Amino acid sequence: MIAALRAILLRDLRLAWRSPQESLTVVAFFALAAILFPFGVGPEPQLLARIATGVVWTMAVLAALLSFERLFQLDHEDGTLDLLLLAPAPLEATVLAKCLAHWLTTGLPLIAASPLAAIMLNLPPDGLATLVLALLLGTPSLSLVGGVFAALTLGARRGGVLLPLLAMPLFVPVVVFGVAATEAHLAGLTARPHLLLLAAILAGAVPLAAIAGAAALRQAAE
Amino acid sequence: MQRFANPLRFKRLSGALLPWTSAATVLLFAAGLWMALAASPADYQQGETVRIMYVHVPAAWMAMFVYANLTIASAVALVWRHRLAEVAARAMAPMGACFTALCLATGSLWGKPMWGTWWVWDARLTSVLLLFFIYLGYVALANAFEDEARGNRAASVLAVVGAINLPVIKFSVDWWNTLHQPASVSRLDAPAIHADMLIPLLTMAAAFTAYFATVLLWRIEAALAANRAAARRMLAEAGPSAAAPRVRR
């Protein structure tokens, strides 16, 4: 079973490596959108510093949203999904493997790009470590939630617009605590409770997303 | 409850219930509106705008009540493949969305004279806004598939997933709100409320509930009848051989 999951994971990673457009699109969108902000709100340093954390997180979420639709779509189209449903590995684990692959190919690049975006938005350098840590704890939850909705909307008309609408309410807690972690740290308080909450959300999201995602995939195949 | 999975049995049930719920709706609204608009006092702080509470708070309660029902119906539909539960869930979702929209609109109309702005990111209103998006997402998802059954199933999963997250969302919004704003007591919660205002409020809430029951029964009847008509049409198109009764040997 582990071998099957490793195969799924490696396959997705290899596909992403060979055609990195998706990862690049996500990072590019993130960077461009973050850079757009000073043009919108003005370059005043204090204002930017005030909103930097929030902008980084919001743009990370929006950028990630670009990539969810394709999470299962290719497999759905070329029939791999039907094979996965018959595979010896439990579908729940397959869902987790796919979400992990998604995070590795989109979440991690986003996290790598985030310090640069944050600095350009005048985030005090003191906050960078917490920002990255919060993103590390929060973006996997985004991948898991997005994966569930990607499975739910497989084969839907206008699926692309639907997914952000569905996922948005569930992304809010992650964004709230993610931003709060860095802002708390910058205010001289401890970021620990917020980071722990992010970790708790992630811990809860893993089994829930596995179950919900598998249920959604089974219905997509019916 | 399994008995009412049969649409015809349901029709008998709704036929028995509807006269009572429609009468209750009319009477309760008549009494409630009279009390809300005329027979209740103005608030010494908020003046006449407190009357908006008599529509805003029941709408908020209904928004959440309908979502609770939506979750239960969806869970039943998923676990027991209960046809009626599926139909009921789909029928009540647009109603929940309407209540939520009303709650937001009346909240704004109450907020402008009270707080000075049309919208305030107060924890309660923000949670309701997110709930509105969840309703919209549910309706959009259910309608997004050519195959209606697939739409129903996907929407059922969504409702259950959403329910699990509703407490998380509420908690995070509360947290977010206290982080960013000084603690301002939201008058909309109205913790201690005098009987002069409580009775009109409860009457209006009862009126909304009776209305919900009535219109929901209409919608379920309509959906069941539409499904049967569609099924009959499909059989007719498939040809006479498909519709012929199978002979038991």
Add this chain to the structure above:
Amino acid sequence: MSEYLAMGGYAAFVWPAYGLTVLVLAALAGVSWRARTAARRDDPGDGA
């Protein structure tokens, strides 16, 4: 009477709030009622 309608100066908020409520609830009921009547025409249902 006009003093009552003025709602202590808040008429522009109170009456639209009630008006919207009546409008939305009536529209929802109307649409649902019409759907029910139309569907019952297509499918009378009683034992059919």
